[in-house]
Amino acid sequence: MxxxxxxxxxxxxxxxxxxxxxxxxxxxxxxxxxxxxxxxxxxxxxxxxxxxxxxxxxxxxxxxxxxxxxxxQGTLQQTGNPLDIAITGEGFFSVMTAQGVRLTRNGRFQRLADGRITDDAGNVLLDRTGQPVQLRPQDRTISLASDGTLSTENGVAAEIGLVTVDNPYTLVGEGNQIFRPTTQTRQLDNKELRQGMLEGSNxxxxxxxxxxxxxxxxxxxxxxxxxxxxxxxxxxxxxxxxxxx
Structure with missing residues (x-):
């Protein structure tokens, strides 16, 4: 040859x-x-x-x-689901997986029977302190402020955290929606979240x-x-x- x-x-x-x-x-x-x-x-x-x-x-x-x-940025899509959350601008949701904390832009969340908020794969959404976001049994009406404050008719339930990394190209993909950070992450103070919407694929x-x-x-x-x-x-x-x- x-x-x-x-x-x-x-x-x-x-x-x-x-x-x-x-x-x-x-x-x-x-x-x-x-x-x-x-x-x-x-x-x-x-x-x-x-x-x-x-x-x-x-x-x-x-x-x-x-x-x-x-x-x-992907196109924002209106869904009307109160636990669908879209990120506008930079940042990632933090979720706890079996392998540890991972990052994602997929804002399609659901409420489990125990009140925890998880993604489609069952990974628990984390707040800005790194703790699981969890609603109380008596919570029924869910509202989200653009800064990540999650409230119900019984008051503030949690503050959803968004994190970022200095160089997103250092993130390692695990599947099609989850990323493993290889460098230090930091919390975003200026975040823009949209309730009842999803960020589509780009x-x-x-x-x-x-x-x-x-x-x-x-x-x-x-x-x-x-x-x-x-x-x-x-x-x-x-x-x-x-x-x-």
Whole structure:
């Protein structure tokens, strides 16, 4: 297998990775709080053996450098559910999972029988002191101020905390909605929450679909190149065998 095929295969490998990321984005286009992922590729330049020239003498292999999240704001959607909470601007909800405290932008919460407020996966929502947000048995009417103060007809029940990190790109995704902080988090004092609303996914379905189609076409072109190159090499081998026989 010569370098032409190796270069083409490196291209196909990165294209498959990109298609996987795009497909995951599209499958989460309706997931509340989902943040789209993008891939970052670069060229790995290798100088041809025995060549002292530059420029065209370099062989460019594709390599997958990183996958990163777009933390841009998603569209706010009205739901009317008093425990649906949308974040406008920066910040993340803190929830307690089996693996410890994690961060999320998914504000679809529910009330358990014991009064605790949890997300879809059963992770408990935390207040600004790191304690579980819990309503009293007699609490019926729930209202939320934009600063996170959660009240009922019986008074203030809790203050929902929002945290942030200096660099959101240091967050490690665990699934499609949960992030593990790898650096110190801090509480946000100026927060804007909206009750009865959800932040939708920030995936642009039209753009992602177009990119996916283009990637599939490019993959087919490179795949055909690899196949034709294999055929050419096999024909060359057959001719050599015929000449020697």
């Amino acid at each position: 010569d370098n032409t095929t190796y270069i083409a295969l490196s291209r196909m490998d990165t294209q498959m990775r990109a298609m996987s990321v795009l497909a995951n984005n599209l499958s989460n286009a309706d997931t509340p709080g989902y943040k789209a992922s993008h891939v970052l590729f670069s060229d790995y330049l290798v100088k041809q053996k025995g060549s002292q020239a530059t420029g065209e003498a370099d062989e460019a292999f594709n390599q997958d450098r990183a996958t990163y999240r777009d933390f841009g 995936v642009n379905s039209m753009t992602e679909t177009t990119n996916l189609i283009q990637l599939q076409r490019d993959f087919e072109v490179v795949s055909n190149l690899v196949e034709s190159e294999a055929t050419r090499r096999q024909n060359a081998i057959d001719k050599i065998i015929q000449t020697q026989s």
